[in-house]
Amino acid sequence: MSAPSMTLFHNPASPFVRKVMVLLHETGQLNRVALQPSQLSPVSPDAALNQDNPLGKIPALRLADGTVLYDSRVILEYLDQQHVGNPLIPREGSARWRRLTLAALADGILEAAVMIRYELALRAPEKHWAQWLDAQREKIRRALAVLEADNIAELSCHFDVAAISVACALGYLDLRHPDLQWRDAQPQLAAWYADVSQRPSMQASVPQV
Ligand code: BEZ
Numbered sequence: 001m002s003a004p005s006m007t008l009f010h011n012p013a014s015p016f017v018r019k020v021m022v023l024l025h026e027t028g029q030l031n032r033v034a035l036q037p038s039q040l041s042p043v044s045p046d047a048a049l050n051q052d053n054p055l056g057k058i059p060a061l062r063l064a065d066g067t068v069l070y071d072s073r074v075i076l077e078y079l080d081q082q083h084v085g086n087p088l089i090p091r092e093g094s095a096r097w098r099r100l101t102l103a104a105l106a107d108g109i110l111e112a113a114v115m116i117r118y119e120l121a122l123r124a125p126e127k128h129w130a131q132w133l134d135a136q137r138e139k140i141r142r143a144l145a146v147l148e149a150d151n152i153a154e155l156s157c158h159f160d161v162a163a164i165s166v167a168c169a170l171g172y173l174d175l176r177h178p179d180l181q182w183r184d185a186q187p188q189l190a191a192w193y194a195d196v197s198q199r200p201s202m203q204a205s206v207p208q209v
Helices: 013-028 048-052 072-080 093-122 130-150 152-157 161-176 187-198 199-206
Strands: 007-011 033-037
Touching: 007 013, 007 048, 013 072, 013 093, 013 161, 013 199, 072 093, 072 161, 093 130, 093 152, 093 161, 130 152, 130 187, 152 161, 152 187, 161 187
Parallel strands: 007 033
Antiparallel strands: none
16 A cells, blocks of 8 residues: 555544545545644644644645645545546536535534534633524524425435535534534434444544544
8 A cells, every 4th residue: 555645634523624534435545645633723723734724724635746725625626536436526517516505505504513612612601602603503503404405305316525514514513512403303314314424434534532
């Protein structure tokens, strides 16, 4: 087996990193990437990461020639063009825009969920901004309701960029926001998630925190 040619700034709790790990697994590319642990938060940056990504965000992927790619969407697109199997991001046509829009919906859930996590974990309780937290939670609820009402069949047909992104979003809600009890109002999504959670790529990337 050849040595990994790429380096991924990695944190097992990051759902954006998890998307990349799941795609690497699904496309048989895990051994091409070395993981560089990155412990960071908005108030405790990772100096090595900042050298490669001035935004200080993970995931960031350093290629063999030193080029650094970020964010997760760009990395997924790049990695999906580096394997010979069926693409997990449609290359063209309406399917491309549909699947990327579903992936963006999942990323929006994640962005809100991570912001809530930072507010609750990093700021003193008396400084928590309840109205803002509620607005973030509402954003998540609206997005989940749309997935339940409109997208179960679409999610079920391929485990591609859209499904990977939604699965990682739901996994992160379970990890950091079990209080949201998202399954109660989304039974079909819960059944879909129970199924895809069994995939080796999802099992191998369950956050160990
Ligand atoms: C978390 O611990 O929830 C987390 C870690 C890294 C990136 C995003 C979230």
